[in-house]
Each structure stands twice: as structure tokens, then as C-alpha cells.
Amino acid sequence: MSDVRVAGVGLTPFGNAPERTSRDLFAEASIAAFEDSGVPRDDVDALLYGNFMGELSEHQGHQGPLMAEAAGVQAPATRYESACASSGAAVRDAVMRIRNGEDDVILVGGAERMTNLGTAGATEALAIAADDLWEVRAGMTFPGAYALMAQAYFDEYGGEHEDLAHIAVKNHENALNNEKAQYQSAIEVSDVLEAPQVSSPLGLYDSCPISDGAAAVVLTSEDYAEEHGLEAPVSISGTGQGGDRMALHDREYLARSPAARAAGDEAYADAGVDAADVDFAEVHDCFTIAEVLAIESLDLFPVGEGISAARDGRTTADGETPINLSGGLKAKGHPVGATGASQIAEVTKLLSGNHPNSEFVADATTGVAHNAGGTVASATVHVLEVTE
């Protein structure tokens, strides 16, 4: 079984660019990833590409071949759709294909065009990640679903909106130096508490923005990296995926994410590490409560304690386990199909010392990326390590 190296990563700025097509966004990200990797396009064996709402946002299905063309890659290409975990699922398959010897070089990534839909249109498009018959038709939105989990969490384990506010403040703080982030502005706890309500108890500042953007990653086998003398010090050493029932109401737990726990356990076992070895993580904080559920599912904090981790300074940049040093979905932005691959890119840059926030994790050897779909009916987790 071959080790999988991250040879190069590329990101567009995340933000508001309603005029940009996803093919243009992905072209930009892939150019950056190829330049970073030094791998020639001719060597690519496959493109695995994540996208969620292309049919709704730009009337475009069948995006795999379109994106291969945009990236200048002559290789079979497949689109992965797993809601907000689309490119996390693509990365996982890429890792497994390289490991089993099927492919040596894979371009994996994703893109999403969202802001052209406007707030109402994007809210509608995101809602289709839920059960149409039993959830969407009852008026449930994507923020509404996370609000149901937040209220359930407060009822079960305690905590209040102010605890969540510290998560948003932290992630905005982390994004200040990230030139690709949608928001590079500090906010205060009072800003979060006074913001307009979206779906109680969650307000505007508990929610990630609607974003356009793309991410691309060049993965290679260890043999390929060594034969070609690539500078690729970071490996994806563990991969895991978990699933749960589609509708939130059909789950055993309303305030936990078993799919993420299953994905994390599998990825840790695969890499031969445990939660205590994890130096930092990029987790799927589409809403502030989502970060709480994620860090508990990854066993970085005990169930019921994730809520206070940011407030207590345990997940801040200078804390024991920094979470979302990129700014997270909350401040970096959440172009849905690009998010999972962008997390791989951020963890790689943090581990290799090429990130504006690398100073906070200077001695780190192990980082984790956690990508969730819908109300975590899908989850992928990847462990990345610095290769000796």
C-alpha cells in the first residue's frame, strides 16, 4: 500500500464573485495547485471533483469533464456530490485509489458558485441537502436544522448563545491574516449576540457566509513523489467516512454527530494515531454549533465540553488544540463543493510552514480535516502528518 503525498494545493479567494463561473474558479485553483506541486498535467490519472448545487446555480450538471477541460487535464473525471462534504468524499476516494495502486497522480478538488443565487435562492439550494418530504416541506432550512441541534444541545448539556459567540469571534480572529478568507475583520462577542436572528438561537454571525470559490489539490503516490524529487513533506495518513440517517428527526441523537465520530475513529485507526496526537484541526463550522459537535465527535473534547472550549481559550490560535486556524467556514467562507478540499489545503500549508498562521503550530506533526454534509448525514475525516 502506497503512502499518499500532498504534492501541491491551490485556492481561489473565497467570497463574493457572482459573475465568476465555477469552471473559471476551478481553473484558477488548479493552476495554483499544479504550480505548487511541480507535477505536469500530463501525469494526472484522474480528476475527482466535488460540487453540490451546480444544476441550481448555473444550470450545469456533468461537471467532471468540464472541470478536467478547465484544468487542462486529459483524464477521466467524476463529480462527487455529498452535499457540503462533496470534496471531502472526493479526497477520500482519491486517497484510496492511490493507495491501492490504481492511480499515481490525482487532481482532486471542488468548486461552488453560490452568491449569484442571492440569499433566498442559496437558502433554498442548501435546504435540498435535507429530506425534502419530511423536513424541507415543513419549512426547515439549513440554518434551521443546525438551530434545532443547538437548542437540543443547550437542553441536554447546557451552554448558551454567548458560548457560541466566542467560536465566531475566534474564527474571525484566525482569518485576519488569511488573504484567501472572505472576512478579514475582527468581531466582538457583542456583535454576535446583537446580530439579526436567522433561526433562533442562531443569528447572522453564527452562520457561515454564502461564498464563491474553488480548491484543488494534487495528490501523488509516495513512489511518484520520490522518483520525481517532489518537495511534498505532508502525507494523508488516515481517511474515514461515516453516515447517518438523512432526516435529523430520525437520528438517535439530536445533539451529537455519530457520522463524524465514525469517520474520525476510522481515520485515526487508519493513520495509527489517536485524538491525543492531534495538534490542530480544521473542522466544518458551517454554524457555530457545528464546531462544537465536530470537536466532540473527533474526541478532541469530551461530549458536553466542546461548547466552552473557545470561550476558555482552549481552541484559540494559542490554545492547546487550535481549531480552524484558517478562519474556518465561518470567516474563510463556505463555497460548499470546495470546502473539503480547501481544508486539506489549509492543513497542508499549516503543517509545512507555508500558512500565515503556521507560527501557532510550529512544532505540529499531525493535523485533521473534518468535512460534514447536511446535518452530518455524511462526514469525512482525514489525518495529515508530516512525513519524516
Add this chain to the structure above:
Amino acid sequence: MSDTESETRDAGFDEWLDAAEEGAAYYLACPNDHGSLPPRRVCPDCGVTDLEEASLPETGEIRTFTVTHVPTPAFEEDAPYATAVADFGPVRITGQVVGIDTEDVESGLEVEIEVTVSETTGERVLGFSPV
């Protein structure tokens, strides 16, 4: 929406709403005591295929709730509205809470099924009203 589209029903789901409107809401029971909601041919818990309709308990209890201020376009005129997940014995269901001020909705509130109508679209909406 064309006439053909507006007449199209979702087998299983629309029948369930019809039944609920007549006060005869049901769930699907499997021989191993798992409950689930239609349309469904297989028990999602154990995989058996001999599911039978069983009467839903008359009342349920709200487990968690939210008041949505930013809706999808299909609920533009309805916002703000409360959405809740309620326990009805063998199944939990998501519905819109009606017949009560949104600020009075709370976990533990006892409710019954009341099929209501979206103010925005006129479409039927699965609702809960306090008992």
C-alpha cells in the same frame, strides 16, 4: 407550475398527509418494534420488508425547536415561524408549530398533528398544535 405538476402526488407522503388531515396519522411498524415514516419499503433499522401501518400516538412532545426568520422562498410570507422536532412514541417528526406565539414554544410542550397550509404557496404543511 403546470396543471400536470400541481396534480402530481408523492406516493406515500401525500397519502400520509391525507390521513393526518382526517385524524388518522400513522407510522410504519416493523415486527422488531422499529418505527419509521413513509414512503418506505424497508425498515431502516433492521432491513425487514414486512412493514405495517400503525396508529400514531395522539400526542407528541417537542424535543427541540427553532424560530426561523430567514426562510426558503416557499415560506417567505410565513416567517417568522417555529419549526420543531417532536417525539411521537416510535417515531420523531419535524413540523411547523402553529396555534401558539413563537416565543411561547418550548421543549417539552405537548402537541398534536395539525396539517396546515403555507401562507406563501398554499401548499399543505405538516404542523403541530399545542394540546
